[in-house]
Amino acid sequence: YFTDVKDSVKKDGTRVFVDGKLIGYHKDGEKLASSLRELRRSNKIHRHIGISIHIPEQEGATKRLYVNCNAGRVLRTLIVIKDGKSTLTPDLLDKILKKLLSWEDLIRMGVIELIDANEEENCFITFDDKHVKKHTHAEIFPSAILGAGASIIPYPEHNQSPRNTYESAMAKQSLGFSTPMMNTSTYVRQHAMLYPQTAIVTTRAMGLLGLEKRPAGQNCVVAVLPFDGYNIEDAIVLSKSAVERGLGRTLFYRIYESESKQYPGGMRDNFEIPNADDNLRGYKGEKSYRLLEEDGIVASESSVSGGDILIGKTSPPRFMEEYRELESSGPYRRDTSIGVRPSETGVVDTIILTQSSEGGKMFKVRIRDMRLPEIGDKFASRHGQKGVVGLLAKAEDLPYTADGISPDVLINPHAFPSRMTVGMMMESITGKAAAMRGKKVDASAFVGEKVDEVMSVMKDAGFKYSGKEIMYDGRTGKQFPVEVFIGVVYYQKLHHMVADKIHARARGQVQMLTKQPTEGRARGGGLRFGEMERDCIIAYGASMILKDRLLDESDKSDIFVCERCGLVAYHDVKQRRFYCRVCDKKGKVSSVSVAYAFKLLIQEMSCLNIAPRLLIKERV
Structure with a gap:
């Protein structure tokens, strides 16, 4: 192939691929890539074409230029930067605000560019106004680097990254008002929250995603305080009065x-x-x-x-x-x-x-x-702080502030130190301030309202700058010796509800092959008594429990074994006698209780010409 191409170009030049197929070589691949991109920006070639160049780190390795035109590539929009200056000038911004320019016009003018994943490897992208000459593109909005799940988290840059990842997954499980066609919808399973609220600490992406019109959560007054151990290990205590008023009702x-x-x-x-x-x-x-x-x-x-x-x-x-x-x-x-x-x-x-x-x-x-929320239902804030309900406490038993405010949710202080979800603390403080000033707080990633500015509202309203307040025990009326961190946090109810998971069984179906109880709640199955549970019972020395669980109440079966040769015998019903195929009348046959799974193993091994022999002794 390409016999007319000089060896020097093959060695030092750039291989050019179109949709994965080698079409030729070029002596200056970087210049070719730059020229193709300019053609794309000037609408000479299609805007969806991806142009990426791979320059290997190893010395002597061949450079490769990939031109991708195939379908199925995810593209994202970026602002083009030339010579350290954004092509989206103040004049263009003014025209956009006056609606003289559309999105389509910006792409046609080469101001906005569509980039695929491969080409993004060649881009140097900034997400603020501080452009330098090395930058090739700028984000349209800083939080555009986040996906739909992560972009609803308030102050995500203050959280540990795994927590943001957890919330991105849990946001999809939250219950809200999924469709206005609820009455005529024919989905097999569907949930609907009865009293959804828009978050008072919000992000700009929430409006774009439709979570302002169809929210999936409720604003709760949350105090960080233990409550008789009912909120240990990430459990949460809910106010029974709040639940009766509609909190978390779906x-x-x-x-x-x-x-x-x-x-x-x-x-x-x-x-x-x-x-x-x-x-x-x-x-x-x-x-x-x-x-x-x-x-x-x-x-x-x-x-x-x-x-x-x-x-x-x-x-x-x-x-x-x-x-x-x-x-x-x-x-x-x-x-x-x-x-x-x-x-x-x-x-x-x-x-x-x-x-x-x-x-x-x-x-x-x-x-x-x-x-209605009950013990075992799962709730989560927008910071990956998930937990199940540990107690529904009466409002009169819950702690209250000097103003008489009783929290809807109590979470354990141990939820914060190792997880470092500072964003949740900031949401709590700014949520309280938003309630004071009657205006939502924008907590979008990197460009949200500064907490210091929002906290000044609390100071003017007579609250402490730190978000802490003096609280009193609802059961004794005594003041707590320390101040309690209390604020407003947006909580989501997730579709993992105890009513869908609770399962118990005494007797029921067994599998046809192994004679053991079936598996799974839907089939009325048994609860698995696994290897680790078995090991614990052995270590404890409770042999009767072990026999009861793994034999008597599982798949106990009686088999006949020849004491002379140790092979499995059988009962001849017509002649009314026990019979061993090897020993014939010489053998003595005894009945042995074994697990049916063990009997099955013996029979399957016999099929493979392996003859397991059982040595029988008198039961002690």
Whole structure:
């Protein structure tokens, strides 16, 4: 390839790739890259083309110029800087404010440039007004370097970076008012906060993301104070009175659906109230169908709980062979009704009758459940300070300030030292000041309002500059010997609620293969007693508990073993005797209690021509 290219150009020049394919060499790759970028800025080539040059650190390695035109590259907008000066001049800014220039005009003029991830490696970007000659681009706004999740954090530059990362993930789990089409939405699972509030300590990105119109949290009065150990290990204490007034109150919606399918032979599913007769299989009992109306669908606004049938439906047999089995008594039908999940309760909110994609009748029933915060529900501030509710305390038992203000949330002081979330302290102070002055505080990254300026409002209102106040114990009326840090912090309720996770079981289903309890809450499974739990019981010497958990209440099984050869024997039912295939009548067979999983292991090893032998002794 490229036999006409000089060896010196191949060695010292730059390889040029277009969409990953080598198209040639150039003796001065940096000049070529610069020329291509100028062509892009002057609209001679497409604005979405990415131009990046790779100059390797190793001596003698070939430089590479990549021109990417392919789809799927994420582009970000930057202001072009030439000779240390921004191309976005005061004159242009004035025209933008007067709406004489649009965003499209700025891109066409080469003031704004679209850069992909590869080209960004060649850029030297500043995020403030201090341009130097080395800079190639400037951020449009300093917090534009942050993603959607991180840009809602107030004063993020004052937090340890992992905390900002945690909040970026948790912000997606917060409950708010997700859509104005809530009443007609057909999402299978949906949450809605009943009294959402806009944050009084906000960022500019929150407005752009629509969190001013559809917020996902509430402003809480938060005191940093222990409370009888109920808020240790990141737990939080909530005011019961605040909860009764609507703090953290959400609605949970779930849609159950069923369609009527057409089968070969002219048979189809029927929506009806199943009747208990000999030709119906899977009948669930009269109590389960008590809420159904004549059409087989539950009545609107009915209170339902686990096991109640919402959509009554019967279906023909699965296979044609099943017809022939019962030809004398006539073909039977299966009960395929849809019921509420075992662990859920609620009220029938909406019933939708529609058509499936195949043209069959389809019913959708939406269940509504009001969720009040309870012990075990997860809350988080916007600084990665997450915690579960440890106690719902009466307002009269909570500490109060000299003005009679009782906090909504109590968090433990140990949440701060190692995590260094100073941004949360700043939010608490500025939140209190924002409440005093009746105006929101802008806490955007790098350019937010200075805390010193905001804190002067508190001083004028008669509050301490530090955000601390004298507080009194609500139970004794005595003053605390120290001042307490108290302010206003925006808290998010997350979708991890204890009502969706709580699970216990005594007896229930077992797996077909291993005869051990099934796994998971949805299948009514058992709780895993793992290796580490086993080791603790062994270390403690509680052998009867070990036997009870891992054998008696799990998968106890009796097998027959030949005492002479140690191989597994069996019971011949016809001859009414125990029989060993190796020893025949010479062996003595005994019954041994083992875990079914162990029996399965022996059988699987036997399949591989490995014969495990069990040495049996008399039980002591």
